[in-house]
Amino acid sequence: MATVSDVSVLRTADQRDAYLKGLVQIAQAAVPENLALEEVRSRAASFLNEQTFPSTRQEDWRFTDLSAMLAIDFATTGEASVTEADIAELRLPETAGAQVVVVNGRVSRELSQLGSLPEGAVVGSLGDRPELQSQLADRLAQASGNHEVFTALNTVGFTDAVVVWLPRNQVVETPIQIIYVSQAQGDSLLVQPRCLVVAESGSALTLVEDYWGNSTATHFTNAVTELWLDANAQITHSRIEREGTGTFHIGKTVVTQARDSQYIGVAAGFGAKLARHNWEIYQTGEQTTTRIYGLGAISATQHADTHSLVALSHPHGIVEQEHKAIVDGKAHSVFNGRMAVAQKAQLTNASQLNRNLLLSDQARIDTKPQLEIVADNVKCAHGATVSQLQSDEIFYLQSRGISAPQAQRLLIYAFAMEILDRIPVETLRSRLAEAITQWP
Amino acid sequence: MINDNSEIILSVRDLRATVDGTEILKGLNLEVRAGEIHAIMGLNGSGKSTFSKVLAGHPDYEVTAGEIHFKGQDVLELDPHDRATAGIFLAFQYPLEIPGVSNRDFLRVAFNAHRKARGEDEIDVFDFDDLIEEKLDVVKMDASFLDRSVNEGFSGGEKKRNEILQMALLEPALSILDETDSGLDIDALKTVAGGVNQLANADNAVVLITHYQRLLDYIVPDFVHVMADGRIITTGGKDLAKQLESRGYEWVLEEFRAGVTA
Structure with missing residues (x-):
């Protein structure tokens, strides 16, 4: 029944x-x-x-x-x-x-x-x-x-x-x-x-x-x-x-x-x-190079989810991935980073890093690195961190005359620019940089 | 350089401060005049570093009693950044790394914050570049340091030189150097000390917080204070540091205890 x-x-x-x-x-x-x-x-x-x-x-x-x-x-x-x-x-x-x-x-x-x-x-x-x-x-x-x-x-x-x-x-x-x-x-x-x-x-x-x-x-x-x-x-x-x-x-x-x-x-x-x-x-x-960099900056009740997959099936592949999220308000950020390294993908050199900056007590981050490695002679590094702005960092900037809100903006900017600096088109990069200084 | 008629830069009276409810500073008194170099020495846990952080306004420390006046102004109500723009500079024992912010941008933002506080216009990127290149000489730093992230991947000596570079740029009236000498090799120590000596003048004052007498071979203090249990328990001239080096701290502490009980 x-x-x-x-x-x-x-x-x-x-x-x-x-x-x-x-x-x-x-x-x-x-x-x-x-x-x-x-x-x-x-x-x-x-x-x-x-x-x-x-x-x-x-x-x-x-x-x-x-x-x-x-x-x-x-x-x-x-x-x-x-x-x-x-x-x-x-x-x-x-x-x-x-x-x-x-x-x-x-x-x-x-x-x-x-x-x-x-x-x-x-x-x-x-x-x-x-x-x-x-x-x-x-x-x-x-x-x-x-x-x-x-x-x-x-x-x-x-x-x-x-x-x-x-x-x-x-x-x-x-x-x-x-x-x-x-x-x-x-x-x-x-x-x-x-x-x-x-x-x-x-x-x-x-x-x-x-x-x-x-x-x-x-x-x-x-x-x-x-x-x-x-x-x-x-x-x-x-x-x-x-x-x-x-x-x-x-x-x-x-x-x-x-x-x-x-x-x-x-x-x-x-x-x-x-x-x-x-x-x-x-x-x-064989011998492909893949570098993928992601940034999400969300606030209020926004939801942003990145699901990535890098599927390697041949030798000598190089993969570098870095994904970052800045989450404020009641926003929710999701990252699922899957790397599949098949038996034939020997001598793969891969790294994946996911860093998250949590700016509010009500924001939420779910992160899941997912490495599926069958090949036995590969390098695959990965890491995931979730952190808040460090009060010591803010104090250091304050002690140089920078106000707390300005210090916070500078640290968010720095966090984001490590990804945005990868954008090769200068005007786009500088416009997004400018947008980040005004964010959210 | 002692001049009894010079301006009082810093006046600390009966200062008491706690961290997480534990009292660390227990009635500290200190007066610093323009042109003077003071050294504060003492064993680990005597409250030296706490004192430097309280002066700069670190939010983890709560002042429960006493006064701090900087050039006649009560600073206890000021936010850390207002103390900085007023002219109080703390060189950190462990300068923080700020990945993603170039040293050049950081220095320019800090410099412009000081200008803004004085009601001056912000300096543009090109004028700033000229200015900072000039200041690099003070600490014998290569211009390539400016384009690296703040302190990221810097050696211990490079981080401390970077602190002195900031001091050179911001030209504070009061510089507090918190164990700037700790962990430095002799060459780096000489560079750092040379920078401080170059910057010290009749209008500003320096407070050196240190464990080691060696720094005082290169920066000669006008006064040496010994801190213990959250207070300054004795004050002398530069020879006091040499005595501490050869005899240790125990005799000072004993004299102090004897004095307290007498």
């Missing part, structure tokens, strides 16, 4: 199934005719058929409760009227002529500026370049990690995709900036930005992705970016999330690294009501 609590669990389970089906239908209805991509999308749809909307009963979502979303009927409609004035301050001088602006998941031809890219490099909208679709078959939604609910949801319904494709040995000096803006006339907008970056053998690029919003309206951004580094390719990637305070932001960054490639990523998250970043790196050849 079922007890009362069993019944309520069943009911929510049904509700979650139905809710996910509803999201899938809404997403599918938004697909434009010229981007049918039937094979890719139907595969994702059949995967989703077997899935339910995540609950905290699943290990991957243990600390991030999405049930608040169940009460919201998201819609993909809504005319946006984003103007130059809205985004002007996000443009970086370094990326002039290499800027893609994506409004509610669609590349804006009016706002994008793509004048300074070398011949041969593809940067733009998949919707505008139907001829690319056949070439993308091996790449789009083909990376490991696509069998996951939100990634599949994006795959069934994305309405456009930003494509960045560098041919062999092409080195693009100008950093490429993608600005994602969500804006709705009404409320409860579902936006599914999609980005595909392919760096063919020997090519190199610097990429900035900036998810931005300044409204308090309820949005759901479900973003997916796939990066492919062929042999010896190099990508330096900065991912900035500063969405509006009513936004649920779920983002996937999946990086596939062929032999001798180098991926350096910095992910900084400041915005959203609830943000989850799934950051996955898969090695497909």
Whole structure:
């Protein structure tokens, strides 16, 4: 006989199934005719058929409760009227002529500026370049990690995709900036930005992705970016999330690294009501270098969750990861850093460090380093710390004439800058540094 | 340099202070005039370091009785940063490491806090760079130190030199050096002492807190005080330090006890 609590669990389970089906239908209805991509999308749809909307009963979502979303009927409609004035301050001088602006998941031809890219490099909208679709078959939604609910949801319904494709040995000096803006006339907008970056053998690029919003309206951004580094390719990637305070932001960054490639990523998250970043790196050849740095600074009732995975399956891989969180108010920060070192990944040299700064008695931090090492000849260092600002440090600064609040700001700044200093685009780095001095 | 007519920089009367409810300072008296160098010596646990922290306003210490006047101003009500900008400088026994803050930025922020407190405009980055390069000579520091994080990975001697660099920059009226000599090799000690001697003048005062007489070979004090049980129990000239070195502290303590019971 079922007890009362069993019944309520069943009911929510049904509700979650139905809710996910509803999201899938809404997403599918938004697909434009010229981007049918039937094979890719139907595969994702059949995967989703077997899935339910995540609950905290699943290990991957243990600390991030999405049930608040169940009460919201998201819609993909809504005319946006984003103007130059809205985004002007996000443009970086370094990326002039290499800027893609994506409004509610669609590349804006009016706002994008793509004048300074070398011949041969593809940067733009998949919707505008139907001829690319056949070439993308091996790449789009083909990376490991696509069998996951939100990634599949994006795959069934994305309405456009930003494509960045560098041919062999092409080195693009100008950093490429993608600005994602969500804006709705009404409320409860579902936006599914999609980005595909392919760096063919020997090519190199610097990429900035900036998810931005300044409204308090309820949005759901479900973003997916796939990066492919062929042999010896190099990508330096900065991912900035500063969405509006009513936004649920779920983002996937999946990086596939062929032999001798180098991926350096910095992910900084400041915005959203609830943000989850799934950051996955898969090695497909030997001697890859992967350096990933994360920073979260959240306050009030914000929730930010980073789940990273570095999966090594070949020898001589180098991995360096550092993730930091600054948590104030009643905010809740989650870090789950998984490193999987398979039997074949001998002579891997990996390190992972997670440092958390807790600024309030009511803030919460959950951190979980997760090292799964099968290979027997590897170096894997890891550590996790949670600390508060040290009163002795503050006193030291005070004794030099710096007031206590100024000392606190300086220490928070220092903590954050150890990550932000990794951002290679100077204006972006200095703007974020400036933002940190004003934070929260 | 003793000059009985010079300004009284620091006046401490019957100072009592506790930490976690335990009384450490038990009625301390001290007067320091401009131009003077004072040394405070004493055994571990005598309250020397506590005294230096109380002067600087460390929040862990509670003053329960007595007065501290700095240039005539009551400092007990002042926050630590206000004491600093008023001209009280504490060189720490264990200077803190602040990863992520460059020494140059730290020094500039501190210097500008002092300027702001005096009602002056902040100095810009370029003028500051000129100024600080000049001050580096005082402690024979290489300019590369400025671009490292504050004290991070510094050797013991480098940390202490960095404290004296801050003193050179901030030009305090009262410098309290808390065991700045502890753990230094002779070369570093000479550099640090040379810096202090260069900075000491007729308008400021220095209080050296030390275990060891050796520092006083390089910085010659006008007064040597011995602390025990939270008080200054005897005061003498520079020769007192030499006597303490050769005879230890026991005889001072005995004389004091005899005096108390007499």
